[in-house]
Amino acid sequence: MALLVYVDDVLLVSDDLQQIQLLKKFLHDQFTIKDLGPLKYFLGLEIARSKTGISLCQRKYAMDILQDTSNLGSKPAAFPMESNLKLTADDPELYEDPSEYRRLFGRLLYFTITRPDLAYSVQVFSQFLAKQVVSHHKAAMRVLRYLKATPRQGLFFSSSSELQLKAFSDSDWAGCIDTRRSIIGFTTFLGNSLISWKSKKQATISRSSA
Incomplete structure (x- = not known):
């Protein structure tokens, strides 16, 4: 059995439902907890189960990022980064709000736990967190446009693999x-x-x- 606690949210995982019920009763007797039932949403992760398997995505998290960065109306992109794009730290034109850039890629880094298709581009842009320039930010906007095109994309774990x-x-x-x-x-x-x-x-x- 695995137990994950984040502030006041508790996640229980086990292949023995009886043991889960016993632990929930014990926790309720100690702390008075509220049982929200089977897992559907936890820390930005959306979980859906069916007979064929389990799917994970971060659709709401993606939409929140697009809204916070004013990209809900942006034109969708088919891929997150140009294959021939070469970035350098020597560009003299600095971006005016470096904290915004760092905050954005901190959020996108968390996004990669269900989006391996973003791992390469996020890693490339994260190299320049100490010195952000206008060309970096402009290229990074394509990642958000790609999110606009694929907000529901995620992982699927088949029950028959x-x-x-x-x-x-x-x-x-x-x-x-x-x-x-x-x-x-x-x-x-x-x-x-x-x-x-x-x-x-x-x-x-x-x-x-x-």
């Missing part, structure tokens, strides 16, 4: 202009369900593509 582990990785081959380091990414699947992913800059400079 095979227990076969598959992993994939890729690199942008020295994509960072400033450091000449590569950004690498990987995804891991259990059957058809994506269970792990990450995008990060390499600690060393690659001298070969092998």
Whole structure:
């Protein structure tokens, strides 16, 4: 059994419903809790269950970001970042509100827990949190336009997946202009369900593509 507590919200997870009921009774006797039933919404995560599996998304969280950044009426984009986009910290035209930029990508970083398709672009833009320039912010707006086009996209964990582990990785081959380091990414699947992913800059400079 797993128990997750965030302020006054409690999440219980187990494959034994009887044990969940016993723990809820114990907690209620100690603290007087309110049972909200099966999990549907928790910390920005929207959970839906069916016979075929469990789906996770952050639709409301996406719409809140678009509303707070005045992008509800923006034109949707088909992808979050141009494939040939190269950003640098040497751009002299600084963005006027760096705290806004940092706040935005703090929220988008949380978004990547259900949106692996955003992991690479968010990692790229997060490299410039110490020094934001106008070109960075302009390019970052495309990520929000992509959210406008795909607010319901998320993860699906099939109830009938095979227990076969598959992993994939890729690199942008020295994509960072400033450091000449590569950004690498990987995804891991259990059957058809994506269970792990990450995008990060390499600690060393690659001298070969092998």
